[in-house]
Amino acid sequence: MYRYDEFDRDFVQARTAQFADQVERRLAGELTEDEFRPLRLQNGVYLQLHAYMLRIAVPYGTLSSRQLRRLARIAREYDKGYGHFTTRQNLQYNWPRLEDIPDILRLLAEVEMHAIQTSGNCIRNVTADHFSGAAADEIADPRPIAEVIRQWSSIHPEFLFLPRKFKIAVSGSLKDRAAIRFHDIGLQVVRNEAGDLGYEVWVGGGQGRTPMVAKCLNHFVPETDLLAYLEAVMRVYNRHGRRDNKYKARIKILVHETGAEEIQRQIEAEFAELKGGVLTVPAEEIRRIETYFAPPTFAERPAVSAVLEEAKRKDRALTDFVLQNLNPHKVPGYASVTISLKPVGGIPGDATAEQMEVVADLAERYAFDEARVSHEQNLVLPHVALDDVPAIHAALVEAGLATANTGLITDMIACPGLDYCALANARSIPIAQAISERFGDLARQRDIGPLSIKISGCINACGHHHVGNIGILGVDRKGEELYQITLGGAPGENAAVGSIIGPGFPADGVPDAIEKIVSTYLDQRTGPDETFLTALGRLGEAPFKEALYGAR
Known part of the structure; x- marks a missing residue:
């Protein structure tokens, strides 16, 4: 696990002291909310419906027991006794008082944690496969290069005020558990014919208002050249990304409207100028960082216990x-x-x-x-x-943590929705709870097999509804919360965006709608080994639409 060096410690402590001064000035009325907003966003502080929210960075999702205990302490002393783990491998506190946030950041700094760049139009927390360094199907542990990217991207002066937020994910296995094709940049660890380690680079993925699957722009970038290639991508985006319309500001729109081939040409031209320069990461430096992620000393054990x-x-x-x-x-x-x-x-x-x-x-x-x-x-x-x-x-x-439902229908992703978020149109949490209770019987879940449901309370798609096998999107129709259903999404190596299947349902009708979809699948699958996505591909949407809306 990476340990802060002297620079890291000094940087985080200085940033914490700086923000403490900014909070003090805001509380004293010396800063207006408009003046304070960009400052708090640079430090992970949002203003939600009912209170401030603080988002803590967990780089590539890795925590020590000391850090996890500190997160627990903060939840108990400064929040309502709990925290919320997010789809970006971060942790959010939904109820901190603004005057307490500097103390929280100081407590985090003591255990090598912070909230820097967890919000704002910058490069956000780098995510990775949660089984990194452990998975049997892994090509190489992606966390060392994720740490290199973290160091390169933290307060990078050229990329702190991008057209829009920017997200990077890394997968070390051919089975993509990091959803790299739905990130602004997704990196897949690969080896070339000579056995050298490198990265396949995917650019322009994302969800939100306009979901798109990323395009593979380079099949092999050597590890020592990766930062130069990433900088080339960022420069093209920073130069041409739209700043006049936030709904068209993400790099996915730039790739779509300019064309993948032209974007690739511009990136390669930038890369040609940067390659071999100061952004070249010496192999020995990568090896040094890898030592922080060296596997533990495993005892020799039989394969079956x-x-x-x-x-x-x-x-x-x-x-x-x-x-x-x-x-x-x-x-x-x-x-x-x-x-x-x-x-x-x-x-x-x-x-x-x-x-x-x-x-x-x-x-x-x-x-x-x-x-x-x-x-x-x-x-x-x-x-x-x-x-x-x-x-x-x-x-x-x-x-109360032994629920045996990983990968099953109740293992849902859901955003905080209208219970917390000022951007949401509808509640997500009660919908997830109702579906969970409807399908709570484990034997039934096992019979259904692998099936993902993902729920978002608005089009920003923080609940990843676009890539759920069944996706649920909350919308506001003349003051009524309705829920659109999509089918066929997938986040992994066979990435796909789900399709809206028809008109939305009121909140109390969503569990019945999911019941009809699942029953149709079970009735028409060829056998227990045919997954929901396979059956949907074979059957098409027609039988599911008929089950939901009747013959038309």
């Missing part, structure tokens, strides 16, 4: 948990454990201070002092011995 198998025979709940919430590890005898933050009837992504402390304790005792935040709004223990899974499961049961 007799301890776990015996415990499963005695505990059906443990069996279900293992089946759904364990991911294969690259080292025999180990696994990555997903801790679902989606209890039946709960609020997706929320965790209490006490639950964060439980996860911190488990990470320290069983997972080499490391936890991860996933973009599905769950937590992960990346390196766990199979022998320890029964004890971990027992602790999670006691903490």
Whole structure:
């Protein structure tokens, strides 16, 4: 795990002191809200419907137990006892008082955390596969290069005032668990024919008002040249991205309207000038940063744990948990454990201070002092011995964190919606809760199989509804909250944007609508191995439309 050097510490402390002065001036009336707004946004502070919201950066989703305990302390002392984990692997506090935020930032700085560039028109927190460094299918750990990008992009003077916010994600496996094709820049770790490590670069993806799948503009950029290539992309965007219309300001619009070939030509021309210059990252520097992410020392263990198998025979709940919430590890005898933050009837992504402390304790005792935040709004223990899974499961049961639903229909992404967000048109949380309760029976969820539902309270798509197998978008129609349903979205290597299937439904009609969609799928699938997306591709939308709206 990366550790701050002297520069990092001095930088974060200076920034914290600077913002404390700005807050003091705002509270004293020396700064108007209009003057204060760009300053607070540069430090992760939003003004929501009912209170300020503070967004904490969790670079590439990696946390130590010490950091997680500090997040718990802040939730308990300065919020309402919980935090909300987001799709960008960050944590949000929804109820801090403005006068307390400098103290919160000082507490964060003590454990090498901050809120810088978690908002505003800048390069945001870099995200990565939550199984990085652990997954059995990994080509290489993407976190070292994500850390290089973090260092390059933090307060980069040329890119602090971009036309619009900018998001970068990195995947180290061919199976894309970081949704790279829906980012402004998505990076896929690859090796060329000589075995050299490099990156496939995808540009121009995004969701929101105009969802688009990114275009692959370069199939292999050597790791030492990656920053030069990223700078070339950013320069073209900063030069030509629109500043007269925020709805057309993202790089996806620039790529779409200019054309991928022309954008690629301009990027390559910039890259040719930058390549070999000061942005070249020496291989030895990359290797040095990799040492921070060196795998822990794993004990030699059998691939099958007799301890776990015996415990499963005695505990059906443990069996279900293992089946759904364990991911294969690259080292025999180990696994990555997903801790679902989606209890039946709960609020997706929320965790209490006490639950964060439980996860911190488990990470320290069983997972080499490391936890991860996933973009599905769950937590992960990346390196766990199979022998320890029964004890971990027992602790999670006691903490209310043992829901065995990873990848199933109740493992939903949902934005805060109109309960918190000033931009939202409709509530998201009650819809997620109602669907979760409708489909809460685990046996039924398992029968349905892998199926993702994602819910957004407005067109900004913070709930990623465009890429849900079933997406739900809240809209306002003459003061009434209605919910449009989309089908066929997918965030991974087979990226797709879902299609609106018809008119929206009132809030109390959404669970029934989802029930009809699921029932149609179950009735017409060829067998239990045919997934929802496969069935939709075979059947088309017609049977689902008929189930929802009747014959037309």
